[in-house]
Structures are given as structure tokens and as C-alpha cells.
Amino acid sequence: MNAEIIAVGSELLLGQITNTNARFISNHLAELGINVFYHTVVGDNAGRLEEVITKAEERADLIIFTGGLGPTKDDLTKETIARHLGTTLEMDEEALQSIVAFFERAGRPMTDNNKKQALVLKDSKVLVNHHGMAPGMLYKTDNHVYMLLPGPPKEMEPMFQFEAKPMLARLLNQADVILSHVLRFYGIGEAELEFRLQELLDRQTNPTIAPLAADGEVTLRITAKTNTEEQAWELINASKKEILDEVGEYLYGYDDDSLASKTIELLKEQSKTISAAESLTAGLFQSELAAVPGASAVLSGGVIAYNEETKISQLGLSPDLLKQFGVVSEETAIAMAEAARLKFHTDIAIGLTGAAGPDAHGDQPAGTVWIGIATSDGTDAYRLQLSGMRNTNRLRAVKLALSYIIRTLTEGNARKI
Secondary structure (H helix, E strand, C coil): CEEEEEEECHHHHCCCCCCHHHHHHHHHHHHCCCEEEEEEEECCCHHHHHHHHHHHHHHCCEEEEECCCCCCCCCCHHHHHHHHHCCCEEECHHHHHHHHHHHHHHCCCCCHHHHHHHEEECCCEEECCCCCCCCEEEEECCCCEEEEECCCHHHHHHHHHHHHHHHHHHHHCCCCEEEEEEEEEECCCHHHHHHHCHHHHHCCCCCEEEEEEECCEEEEEEEEEECCHHHHHHHHHHHHHHHHHHHHHHEEEECCCCHHHHHHHHHHHCCCCEEEEECCCCCHHHHHHHCCCCHHHCEEEEEECCCHHHHHHHHCCCHHHHHHHCCCCHHHHHHHHHHHHHHHCCCEEEEEEECCCCCCECCECCCEEEEEEEECCEEEEEEEECCCCHHHHHHHHHHHHHHHHHHHHHHCCCCCC
């Protein structure tokens, strides 16, 4: 089965939001063995949407729409599709009652246009929206399958994963098991990783290996198709061993892991706590950790010491040290980390200081970052020279700091990345 994903919404074309839905859906369709050859974005215009549908029907069996199912006049996806297919819309009573109940719980009056969200294509299979109001739907003709999903990712993602995806698997009547496993790497570029794995990538058949770079990380998705789950894991593990023999030193996690979640996981496993003293990152490091559920078990606190006065008053750094070595220095990063560890009584602490850019800081060029990591065994410092824009450098400094902590927790010291 070949698929096309059509995202509906003028806000996508205007650059006001990013089309993350297509990426999410494509990942899951790949696990079902469904090919995605086109991603299309179209504005809130019925005529242009119908043109896009006609074109998609020429090249895809499965057409998935996201967006345009809401209550306003510019939400016209299902109306346009109904007209295009020569069918009608009907009220889904279960969806309508869910919408009514939502407004009752919120204590807000419900306007009539909200009822529009409960309309579905006649004779379609309804996908329940457990995280919003507009239901999704699946509609079949002799030659095509049309799937309509809400636009907001917090509604679309669980609906697709738990309702639409199983429905598509049944539709395909798959007897085979398709299993995917993701390996996550940091500290190696996509080009270098592919170069080192070129021989393996050239001879891949089953399982397949797909590299993907995002936000400074590189992932490899290994996908096996066999008769049983046990056989699939045997194929995956064989390829996984070959991969790790080549680039295993850069592996930090699997599947849904992130640098932050892996850090939290390791700290919990070792019953250790962490604190931070941040200058150029201004709280981003702690925010990244705090985004992980359960972070409070290991994250004790931190200080944002953005200027020299705060480094002296809140962290107790010596004015002489700052004068002698400068704010952006190995000595300052070490002193910040050690001060945070003492202040918050943690097992590990990090100090982040640097010149984010675009200007240099004294004699330190823009992009210079020092990371100090203090533990009971001592303190290490690592120098980075980043080359991105200001906020890119700040975010990358956080990710690199997390990767150094992971190395420290797993190897006893952070190997230079």
C-alpha cells in the first residue's frame, strides 16, 4: 500500500507552526510496511484542497489528512472530501455528547458551531478523540482509503497510534510481524555514522536500517519483517551487534529515550542527585531535565548565575578567580560545578559558562563553552567550540552537557565528544 499525507492549514504555509504530524505518521506507517512517497501541505481553501485530493488519488492508495476538522468556517476538510466523494456528513451522537460534556465540565457555554466537530462522513468508521473534541474517521471506496485526523499533535498522535494504526493493520490483513527498534547516538554526525556503517547499509535487506538526524542527534531505525516477534528480534539483534561494534561508543539510548530521560534514568538507578550552576544556558539545562516525569527524585535545584555579581553572591566564587581567569574559563566552570554541588548537597553537579554569541566575551570567541562536572571523585572540565547562532549554541551546550553526564555515570568520566 502506498500513502500520501495531506496536512491542511494555512498556518502551516505561513510558517506559524511546523508540520510534525507528517513525520509522526510516516514513522508509524513504515512499521506497517506502508510506503509514503509524498507529503503535501495545502491551505484552508476548498478548491485547492480538492485539486490536491485528485492528484493524491492518482498516486496513492491510502490518503491521510490532518487538520481542518474544527468548528470554524475555515475548517473545511471533511466537507470538501464529502463533496469530492459524492457522500454526505452525519452527526455522530457519541462525539456530540463528548463535546457537550466537555463544555459542561468547563462551565462554559457551547456555541452551535461546535456541533460541527461531531459531523463525520456517512458510513465511515469513527476514530474516538480521547484528547480533544473532533473525532477522526476512516472511509473506504473501491480504490482508496481516506483517513481524516485532527490537526493538534496532542490529539492526533494518540488517535493514530491507538485507534488508526491497529485499524490499518487489520485492513492490510498482515500475517507478518513488523518490528522496529531505534538506536540513539550523540557526538557523531550523520555523515560519519553512515560512512562507518556503509558496508552494512549497502547489504541490508531484512532487517532494513534507516539513519535519521535531528537536533544534533543521529538515530538508526532497524526494522525486521518475519513470521514471529521472536524471529524479528533475532534479526534486529544481529544487526544491532554489528552496528555497535562500529559506533557503539556514541550510543546513549534506545527507542523513546532522550538525553534528558537517559540522564534521569541513570541517576535513579544509581540513587544519585544532581544540581546545576548555569550562566550562558540560563536555566535551560534544568528545564530539560524537569521536562522528564519523575525528575524531582534526582534534580535537587540550581542557580542561574548570569553575571559576575551573582556568581560571587550566590555561588561564592572568588572575585580574584574571575579576574584572573575570566568568566568563560575552565577554572570558572569547575568552581561553578563545585559550588553547586556543595550548595545543594548533591552527588553530581554541573557548571555551564560560555560566550553564546554573536559577540566574543573578552578574548574568548563566540561559541566558546566550558562545562564543569563535579562528583565525589573530583571535577572535570570540557571545552566546546560551537559555531551556530546564539540560541542554537545554548541548546547544543545543554545537549552536550547531558551527554557528558551520561558518560560520567556510565564510564566514570566523560570521554571527550
